[in-house]
Amino acid sequence: MSEIEFLNWVRGDGLNLAISVFLLGVIWRLIEIFSLGRKPDLSASRQAAGASGLHTVFRRSLPPPGMVKRSPVSYIGGYIFHIGLAVVVFLFAPHIKLIESLVGLSWPALPSQIIDLVAVITLVAMVVVLVDRFTKPVKRYLSTFEDYFTWTVTFLPVLTGYLAVKHLLLPYTTMLALHILTVEILLVVLPFTKLFHAFTVFGSRWFNGHVNAHKGVPV
Amino acid sequence: MSASLDRGVQVLKEMIDTPIAIYFDSCVHCGLCAEACLFYTETGDPKYTPIHKLEPLRRIYEQEYTLLGRLAKMVGLSKPVTDNELEEWKELVYNSCTLCARCSLVCPVGNDIVYMVRKLREGMAVSGHAPEGLIGAVTRTIEIGSPMGVRLPAVQAQMKHVQEEIGIEIPMDMVGAEYMVMLSSMEIMNFPEYLGAIAKIMKQAGKTWTLCSTAFEATNAGIQIGVSDLAKVIVNRIVEGAERLKVKTVISPECGHAYTALRWDGANLIGRPFTFKVLHILEVLEDFRTQGLLKTEGFETTKMTFHDPCQLVRRGGVFDPPRNLMNMVVKDFVEMDDAGKYNWCCGGGGGVSANEEAEELRLEAFKIKKRQVEKTGAKTIVTACANCRIVMEEGLEHYQMDVPIVGLTEMIAEHLVDKS
Numbered sequence: 261m262s263e264i265e266f267l268n269w270v271r272g273d274g275l276n277l278a279i280s281v282f283l284l285g286v287i288w289r290l291i292e293i294f295s296l297g298r299k300p301d302l303s304a305s306r307q308a309a310g311a312s313g314l315h316t317v318f319r320r321s322l323p324p325p326g327m328v329k330r331s332p333v334s335y336i337g338g339y340i341f342h343i344g345l346a347v348v349v350f351l352f353a354p355h356i357k358l359i360e361s362l363v364g365l366s367w368p369a370l371p372s373q374i375i376d377l378v379a380v381i382t383l384v385a386m387v388v389v390l391v392d393r394f395t396k397p398v399k400r401y402l403s404t405f406e407d408y409f410t411w412t413v414t415f416l417p418v419l420t421g422y423l424a425v426k427h428l429l430l431p432y433t434t435m436l437a438l439h440i441l442t443v444e445i446l447l448v449v450l451p452f453t454k455l456f457h458a459f460t461v462f463g464s465r466w467f468n469g470h471v472n473a474h475k476g477v478p479v
Numbered sequence: 480m481s482a483s484l485d486r487g488v489q490v491l492k493e494m495i496d497t498p499i500a501i502y503f504d505s506c507v508h509c510g511l512c513a514e515a516c517l518f519y520t521e522t523g524d525p526k527y528t529p530i531h532k533l534e535p536l537r538r539i540y541e542q543e544y545t546l547l548g549r550l551a552k553m554v555g556l557s558k559p560v561t562d563n564e565l566e567e568w569k570e571l572v573y574n575s576c577t578l579c580a581r582c583s584l585v586c587p588v589g590n591d592i593v594y595m596v597r598k599l600r601e602g603m604a605v606s607g608h609a610p611e612g613l614i615g616a617v618t619r620t621i622e623i624g625s626p627m628g629v630r631l632p633a634v635q636a637q638m639k640h641v642q643e644e645i646g647i648e649i650p651m652d653m654v655g656a657e658y659m660v661m662l663s664s665m666e667i668m669n670f671p672e673y674l675g676a677i678a679k680i681m682k683q684a685g686k687t688w689t690l691c692s693t694a695f696e697a698t699n700a701g702i703q704i705g706v707s708d709l710a711k712v713i714v715n716r717i718v719e720g721a722e723r724l725k726v727k728t729v730i731s732p733e734c735g736h737a738y739t740a741l742r743w744d745g746a747n748l749i750g751r752p753f754t755f756k757v758l759h760i761l762e763v764l765e766d767f768r769t770q771g772l773l774k775t776e777g778f779e780t781t782k783m784t785f786h787d788p789c790q791l792v793r794r795g796g797v798f799d800p801p802r803n804l805m806n807m808v809v810k811d812f813v814e815m816d817d818a819g820k821y822n823w824c825c826g827g828g829g830g831v832s833a834n835e836e837a838e839e840l841r842l843e844a845f846k847i848k849k850r851q852v853e854k855t856g857a858k859t860i861v862t863a864c865a866n867c868r869i870v871m872e873e874g875l876e877h878y879q880m881d882v883p884i885v886g887l888t889e890m891i892a893e894h895l896v897d898k899s
Contacts (some may be wrong), residue, residue: 292545293504298496302746305752306796315587324585324823330514338509338587398510401525407508452547457505457588464505465589467498472583472591475743476796476819478582 262276267437270444278444286459293460306476316469316479317462333392337385344382348375348418372425379422386415416442430444484562487606491539492600500544500646502595503537504589506530512582513594517823517844518575519731529582532571535560535601547852564735565608572603573610574837575844578703578736578829579789584820593794600705609704612834617700617709624716625696626833634662634695637671644661647678652724653689658763659726660688660698661717661741663734673733673865676892680764683771683895684833688730694720697732699740703830710740711748717741721755728756730763733886735790735828735864742795759791760888761863765800768807775807775894782811784857785887786848786871787822788864801863804887808894809861815851823847827870845874852882860884 261269310319328335349355353369360366370378390411393399420439423429430438450456472479513519513528525531541548542557552556580593603609616626623630638649650656658681667675681688694716701710721729731738742757758766767773785805791797798819805812817823828842831837848871852860860882863870868884875882 289504293500294497296495296497296500296544298498299747302750302752303743304746304756308796320587320589323587324515326817327511327514327585331509331511334509334511396510397523398513398519398525398528399508402508402510402528402531404508427497454504454507457507460505461503461588463501464498467501468583468586468589468591468594471498471594472794475794477793479820 263431263437265431267433267440270437270440274441274444278447280359282450285448286456289451289456290459293463300472301471303474305474308473308476308478310478311469311473311476313466313470313473315473317465319469319478320465331396333388333396337389337392340385341382341389344378344385345414347378348382348421351375363462376422376425379424380420382418383415383422386411386418410449410455413442413446413449414455417446481562482809483605483607484560484565487565487602487608488539488560488604489497489746491536491599491602492543494601495536495544498591499536499598500540502590502592503533503540505590506586508851509587512586512590512667513785515581515585516820517551517579517581517826517847518840521692521844521846522840526571527575529576529596530566530590532576532819533592533599535568535594536602547577553682560571562606562608565603565606569603569608569610570836571878572599573613573830573834574840576829577616577789577824577826577831578794579824580794581789581821581824584793589720597702597705601707602705604705610830610834610836610861612836613700613704616830616833617704617706620696620698620700620713621709623688624696625664625667626700627668628697629664629667631695633681634667634690637667637674638690641671641675645675645678647675647682649674649678650687650689650895652692654724655726656687656724657688657727658686658688659694659721659724659729661730661732661737662695663698663732663737663865664696665677665698665869666732667695668867669869670886670889672884672889672892676886676889677730677760679892679895680767680773680888683774684767686772689726691717691724692718693723696739697741698734699737699744700830701835702736702744703833704738707748710744713757714745714748715741718745718749718753721753724827726755728758728763731759733760733863733865733868733888735788735795735866739790741832759795759797760794761791761797764804764888764891768803773807773891774896775891776896777894778810779808779859780810781858782813783809783859783861784813784815784852784855785818786815786825786860786862786867786884788862788867789822789824789828791863792822793820801887804891805861808890813855813857815855817851823851825867825870826874832866832870840879841870842874845871845877848874849878852880858882863887 323335351370352375424439426433516529518527542552554777583593619628620626699713738759746752826841
C-alpha cells in the first residue's frame with residue numbers, strides 16, 4: 261500500500277468504519293445504561309434553591325472549596341487539556357471543513373498560529389497529568405492498563421496532527437494519514453473505555469444533582 | 480461459589496440501576512474523591528480512596544451488564560468476585576466509610592459514590608461479610624427493639640425519672656397527638672436530658688405530643704449494615720405506631736442516620752408514601768421559632784461552634800435551622816472551616832461507631848475534626864446527633880482535649896422563658 265493508498269483508505273473506508281463503530285457503540289452503551297432503569301423515590305421531597313440535576317451538571321465544572329489546593333495538577337492540568345482538546349478539534353479550519361462536508365454545519369475558525377500554540381499547550385498539559393498519574397500515590401494506585409491506553413489514544417491524534425501541520429518527522433501525506441488513523445482508533449475505543457465519560461458525565465452529574473435535590477441539597 | 484456468595488452476587492446484580500451504571504462509566508480514576516475522604520486524608524493510605532471501595536460492585540456491573548465485560552466473562556478473561564475478596568473489602572466498605580458523602584459532593588464527573596457504597600453493603604451483608612458489631616446491633620434491634628438492647632421498661636424508667644425532675648408529664652400512647660417523638664438508644668441511656676428538653680419545649684409551644692410504646696427507637700441498624708429487609712421491619716414499627724396513634728408528624732431525634740432512615744429511606748422501604756410527616760427535631764424547633772412559639776432568654780457566654788451531622792445537613796438538607804437556633808442563645812458562635820454541606824464527618828457515622836474493628840481507624844480519622852475544632856478556639860461544641868456526640872466525646876478524650884459537647888435541643892430548652 262502506497263502512502264496515497266493509505267491516505268485514501270483512512271479518508272474513505274477507514275473513516276466510515278470508525279464512525280459507524282463509534283455511533284453504534286455510543287447507542288449500544290447508552291441502551292445498556294438506560295435500560296437498567298431506576299425506582300421512583302416515594303419519600304416526600306423538599307425544595308431548595310439551586311438544587312436540581314441541571315444545576316449540578318454545570319456546578320461540577322467548578323472545583324469545590326479547598327480542592328484545587330489539594331490536587332492542583334488534576335484541576336489545572338485537567339482544565340487546560342480539556343479546553344485545549346475542544347479548541348483544536350472544533351476551531352481548527354480544516355476540521356471545520358471536514359465537519360461541514362459531513363453534516364453541513366460550519367462556524368468561524370481560529371488562526372492556525374493560535375491552534376499551533378494551543379496544541380503544544382495541550383500536549384504539555386497531557387504529559388503533566390500523565391506524570392501526576394505516575395507519581396501521585398492515589399492515582400498510581402487506581403490506575404490500570406486502561407488509564408494509560410486511553411491517555412495514549414487521546415495524545416496521539418494531537419501529536420500527529422501537530423507534526424503533520426508543521427511538516428515534521430515524516431512526509432506530510434504519511435503523517436496526515438497517521439493523524440486520521442489515530443483519530444479513528446480514538447473513535448472506535450471511546451464508547452468502550454473510560455473515554456465514554458465524554459457522554460456519561462452529563463448523566464452522572466444530573467442523577468447526583470437530581471437525587472440530592474429531592475432532599476433539598478444543592479450538590 | 481458458596482451459596483451465600485451466590486446470593487450476595489445476585490443481590491448486587493439487582494442493586495445495579497441506571498445511576499450506578501452511569502457513575503461507573505463516568506469514573507476517570509482522577510482520585511479526587513480520596514481528597515474528600517477523612518479516612519484517606521488522615522492516613523494517606525490510597526486504599527481508602529472512595530471509588531476503590533466499590534471495586535467488587537464495579538466488576539459485577541462490567542461482567543453482567545456491558546458488552547465487552549460479558550464477552551470477557553464468556554471466554555474466561557474476567558476476574559470473578561470471591562468470598563476472599565469480599566472479606567478483604569469489609570474493611571473498606573464498613574470500617575472506613577461513614578456514608579458521610581463528602582466524596583459524592585466533590586467528584587468532578589458527579590458520581591454519588593455513597594449511593595453505591597450503601598448498595599454494595601446489601602451484597603456484603605447477604606454474603607456474610609458484615610462486621611460483627613453491626614450484626615449484633617441489627618439483631619438486637621430486631622429481637623429486642625433497640626441496637627443497645629434498650630427495652631420499654633428502661634424507657635418508662637427514664638420517663639418517670641424525667642417527670643419527677645422537671646414536673647411535666649411525659650405522655651405515652653396518646654391517640655391523636657400532633658407529634659410522635661422518637662428517641663435513640665443513646666438518648667435513653669446516655670443523654671436523658673433530651674426527653675426533658677422536649678417536654679419543656681412542647682409545653683411552652685402548647686403542642687400535644689406523645690411517645691409510642693411499640694415504636695420508641697428511631698435508629699435503624701438495618702440501614703447501616705445494608706439489609707433492606709431488616710431496615711423495613713424496623714421502619715414498619717414506626718409507621719404502624721404513628722398510624723395507630725393517628726399523629727400528624729413523627730419527630731426524628733438528634734440522630735443523623737435515624738433521620739435518613741425515616742425521612743428519606745422509610746417510604747421506599749415499605750413501598751408506599753407515608754401518611755404522616757417526618758421532621759427532625761431541629762426542623763420542629765425552627766417551625767416553632769418562626770411561628771413565635773419558641774421563646775428563649777439569656778445567652779451562652781462561652782465561645783461555641785456547631786458540628787453539622789452529615790446525614791442531617793449534607794444528606795438531609797437541614798442547613799439553616801441549626802444556625803438560626805444557635806444564634807438565639809449563643810453570643811459567640813463561630814463556624815468551623817467547611818461548615819455546612821462541606822463539613823467533615825465525626826468519623827463514626829454509617830455504623831462505624833458500632834463496629835469495634837474500626838475503632839483504631841476511627842480515632843485516626845478524628846484528627847481532622849480535632850484540627851477543625853482547635854482552629855475555631857471554641858470552648859464548647861454543639862451538635863444535633865447523639866452518635867456524633869458520643870463519637871466526638873471519645874475522640875476528644877483520646878486526644879486529651881477538654882471541650883464539652885452539648886445537644887442543641889437541650890441547650891435551647893435550658894434557655895426557655897419560664898412562664899411558671
